[in-house]
Amino acid sequence: MTSNDLNQLTGSIIGAAIEVHRILGPGLLESAYEECLCRELALHSIAFERQKDIPIDYKGVALNCGYRLDVVVADR
Secondary structure (H helix, E strand, O other): OOHHHHHHHHHHHHHHHHHHHHHHOOOOOHHHHHHHHHHHHHHOOOOEEEEEEOOEEEOOEEEOOOOEEEEEEOOO
């Protein structure tokens, strides 16, 4: 992915987040914003994963310690 592609993707993600906030406003639970952001990303055909586990490498073994990324966009 070129830096121009990355800048365009970043702009699209920020635009999606602003659209969600514009419609919902402040004060809801994070889970509501996450759900709506993912819907907005899907409407724009932007690939994403939700609640992706992040293992911790301990002495060469990947351990699932409960860390998760809320949303991963375009494998980034």
